[in-house]
Amino acid sequence: MKRSRPLRRKPKRPEPKRQEPDAIDLRSTDDDPVVQGILTAISQKRLKPGAKLGEDKLAKAFGTTRIHIRQALSHLASRKVVMQIPNRGAFVYRPSWEEAKDILAARRVIETATVSAAIDRLDKAGRAELKAHMELEARHDRNDRWASLSLTAEFHVLVAKLAGNRVLLEMSRELMLRTSLAIATFEQPGEPDCLPDAHPDIGALILARDKASAIDAMRHHIEEMEQRIRPKEGADEVDELTAIFREIDARGRAGG
Ligand SMILES: [Zn+2]
Structure with a gap:
């Protein structure tokens, strides 16, 4: 499993005083x-x-x-x-309500496809990787909220990886991040993206190559996320960014 690199890193060389460092590749x-x-x-x-x-x-x-x-x-x-x-x-980034709904609807489409392709391509190595991940989730202390969020997202990325399509994998990774933003915006702070008990079922159905049930279970899992987000109203939502967008809207209306 790929680990994130340490957050702190010394620059490779001292920062030049006048010259700008090389552009990142x-x-x-x-x-x-x-x-x-x-x-x-x-x-x-x-x-x-x-x-x-x-x-x-x-x-x-x-x-x-x-x-x-x-x-x-x-x-x-x-x-x-x-x-x-x-x-x-x-x-x-703070998605709008419409965008948040679209993100989750897109995940429903993509992930029912990845789960299906993952079953078609499932080999010995893939089975081992999936089992190892499921054991990791089962053993994991759910009170460790930050690690839990990474681990549950990795389950979805792994299913996309097992599907063996790089484009689907990239789309899944992107949708995973945007889901985190959507859920963080439209649900109570600190809620997990995934409800905890769905993954063992989905994983077992993939291992059993029960495609119809695996697709249903994944669809249901994403639908649960869709049902948990709610549009927000009221003054408690006003923050710096909301204020900025209001200002931009106001300008747009004033100009046109
Ligand atoms: Zn999940």
């Missing part, structure tokens, strides 16, 4: 430690939707340059995980 940007660190913090809900991502603070936390942080944030913005607003800075 975009092909490997997903493996960049800053990108990985922020993605992990979002998937573990330590960073909440709407949270400000200050370049200086991040540069200090990661022991790197502001240029590096800026590039990482731009990359995350291209993945709809971060929102960059001119003259305001970067924020953890």
Whole structure:
């Protein structure tokens, strides 16, 4: 299982005084430690939707340059995980209610497909990997909330991986992150993305190659997530980002 890299890392060389460091190779940007660190913090809900991502603070936390942080944030913005607003800075992306519903509906489509393909392709190595993961989830202390969030997301990524389609795997990873943002925005803070008891059933059905039941179980599991999110109303939702969007809306109306 791939582990995230440590959050803190010394720059490879001292920060040049005038010259900017080399641009990050975009092909490997997903493996960049800053990108990985922020993605992990979002998937573990330590960073909440709407949270400000200050370049200086991040540069200090990661022991790197502001240029590096800026590039990482731009990359995350291209993945709809971060929102960059001119003259305001970067924020953890906060999906709208419509978008949150679309994210979960897309997961329902993608994951019923990945579970089906995973069963078609299931071999000895895949079975072993799935069993190992299920044992890990079974043994895991659920009170360790942050680790639980990573572990349950890994189950879904593993199913996508077993499906053997790189594009589906990439889409699943992206949808997983966006689900975390959707659930963090529209459910009580700190709630898990997955209800805990669904994975053993889905895993067992995959191992039994019972495709129809596995697809049903996965669909039901995602539908449960869809039912748990609720549109939010009222004044307690007002935060910096909401205020910004209101302002932008107001400007749009004023101009047109
Ligand atoms: Zn799940």
